[in-house]
Amino acid sequence: MYRNFRIVPNIIFGRGAFNQLDDVIKHKRTSSESYFVFVVDDAFTGQPLESRIPLKGRDLLLRVNVDDEPKTTYIDALVKQIRTYHFEKPVGVVGIGGGSTMDIAKAVSLMLNNPGSSADYQGWDLIKFPAVYHVAVPTLAGTGAEISRTAILTGPEKKLGINSDFTLYDQILLDPDLIAGVPKEQWFYTGMDCYIHDVESLQGTFINEFSRAYGEKSLDLCRQVFLQDHPDRDDKLMMASYFGGMSIAYSQVGACHALSYGLSYVLGIHHGIGCCIAFDYLDEIYPEGVAEFRQMMARHDISLPRNLTKGLDQAAMEKMVTTALGLVPLWQNCLGPDWADIMTRERTMELYTRM
Numbered sequence: 001m002y003r004n005f006r007i008v009p010n011i012i013f014g015r016g017a018f019n020q021l022d023d024v025i026k027h028k029r030t031s032s033e034s035y036f037v038f039v040v041d042d043a044f045t046g047q048p049l050e051s052r053i054p055l056k057g058r059d060l061l062l063r064v065n066v067d068d069e070p071k072t073t074y075i076d077a078l079v080k081q082i083r084t085y086h087f088e089k090p091v092g093v094v095g096i097g098g099g100s101t102m103d104i105a106k107a108v109s110l111m112l113n114n115p116g117s118s119a120d121y122q123g124w125d126l127i128k129f130p131a132v133y134h135v136a137v138p139t140l141a142g143t144g145a146e147i148s149r150t151a152i153l154t155g156p157e158k159k160l161g162i163n164s165d166f167t168l169y170d171q172i173l174l175d176p177d178l179i180a181g182v183p184k185e186q187w188f189y190t191g192m193d194c195y196i197h198d199v200e201s202l203q204g205t206f207i208n209e210f211s212r213a214y215g216e217k218s219l220d221l222c223r224q225v226f227l228q229d230h231p232d233r234d235d236k237l238m239m240a241s242y243f244g245g246m247s248i249a250y251s252q253v254g255a256c257h258a259l260s261y262g263l264s265y266v267l268g269i270h271h272g273i274g275c276c277i278a279f280d281y282l283d284e285i286y287p288e289g290v291a292e293f294r295q296m297m298a299r300h301d302i303s304l305p306r307n308l309t310k311g312l313d314q315a316a317m318e319k320m321v322t323t324a325l326g327l328v329p330l331w332q333n334c335l336g337p338d339w340a341d342i343m344t345r346e347r348t349m350e351l352y353t354r355m
C-alpha cells in the first residue's frame with residue numbers, strides 16, 4: 001500500500017518575497033469584518049520585521065513565546081484568546097517564525113475548527129474538520145515544518161505531533177532574507193536538523209526514489225551551505241529545508257530523531273540542538289554522516305553541551321529510554337524489522353548515559 005500524500009499547494013520563494021505577503025493573502029479578506037491572526041515569534045517584538053507585517057483593520061497580532069517548545073496547554077490558551085478577541089473566526093492564520101512558531105500556527109488554525117483540547121488530537125489522522133486557512137513564513141531554515149503534515153506538541157502524556165492532511169499549510173512564503181540575521185548557533189542547529197533528516201532518510205530502510213530525489217538534493221545543498229560557505233547560502237538552506245522535509249514525508253527519520261525526542265521530553269532540550277547532541281554519538285549507525293557533521297561543527301566552531309544526563313535519576317533515564325523506543329516507525333526505518341533486537345533498552349540507556 002502506498003500513501004497518497006498531500007503537499008503544500010501554494011509556494012512563493014525569493015528574496016524580498018515577504019513584501020508580497022499582503023497580496024498573497026488578500027483574496028481571503030472578503031468583507032470588512034474579515035480579519036487575520038498573525039502568530040509571530042516574540043523574538044521579533046520591536047524589530048523591523050514586525051513593522052513590515054501587513055496588518056489591516058481588525059487583524060490580531062499574536063506574539064508567541066517559544067523559549068519552551070510548543071505545549072498543548074499553550075495552544076489551547078491561544079485559541080481561547082482568539083475566541084475571546086472576536087466571536088467570529090479569523091479568515092486566516094499566518095505563522096511567522098521558526099519551527100516552533102510554524103507549529104503553533106498550524107495547531108491554532110486546526111483547533112479553531114475542531115472541538116476540545118489540542119492534546120486530543122496528538123496522533124495520526126485524528127483531526128475531523130479542516131483548519132482555518134493558514135500560511136507560514138519561516139524565519140529559520142531546517143525543520144521542514146513549512147512542508148510537513150505535523151504540528152509537534154508536548155502534551156500531558158507525550159511529545160507527539162498532530163499529524164493530518166489538514167495540518168499542511170495552504171500557502172508558504174519562503175524569503176531567504178528573513179534568515180540572514182539568525183545567530184550562528186541557532187542557524188547551525190536548525191540547519192543540522194535538515195542535514196540529519198537527509199542522512200536518516202537516505203540511509204533508512206524505507207528509502208525509495210521519491211525520497212531519495214529530494215534527500216540527495218537537500219544533502220548537496222547542505223554541503224554547499226555548511227562546508228563551502230556559498231554566497232547564496234540562505235537561499236540554499238531554505239530550499240534544503242523544504243527538500244529535506246519532502247524527503248522524510250515519504251520515508252522517515254531514524255535513531256537520532258528518536259533519541260532527541262527523549263532528550264526533549266525529559267530535559268526540555270530543543271529539537272535542533274537535541275538532534276546534534278544525539279547525532280554525535282551515532283557513529284556506529286551513521287558513520288559517514290557523523291564524520292561529515294563533525295567537519296561542519298569544526299568549520300563553524302560549534303561546541304555541543306556535554307554531560308547532560310549526568311546526575312539524572314533512574315526514573316528520568318528510564319522515561320527517556322521509553323520515549324525514544326516508543327517511536328517504532330523511526331527505529332524500523334533505521335534498523336529494519338528486527339530493530340528491537342538491535343536497539344535494546346540497555347543499548348539505548350548506554351547511549352543516553354554517554355550524552
Ligand SMILES: NC(=O)c1ccc[n+]([C@@H]2O[C@H](COP(=O)([O-])OP(=O)(O)OC[C@H]3O[C@@H](n4cnc5c(N)ncnc54)[C@H](O)[C@@H]3O)[C@@H](O)[C@H]2O)c1
Nearest residue numbers: 043069098099100139140143145148150152182190271272
Ligand atoms: N512540524 C515539523 O515537521 C517539525 C519538524 C522538526 C521540528 N519541529 C519543531 O520545530 C521546533 C524547532 O524549530 P527551530 O529549530 O526552527 O527553532 P524555534 O522555532 O524553536 O526557534 C529557536 C529560537 O530562534 C529564535 N528565532 C527564530 N527566528 C529567528 C530569527 N530570524 N533570528 C533570530 N532568532 C530567531 C526563536 O525565538 C527561538 O529563540 C521544535 O519545536 C520542533 O519540535 C517541527
Ligand SMILES: [Fe+2]
Nearest residue numbers: 143193197257
Ligand atoms: Fe527534525
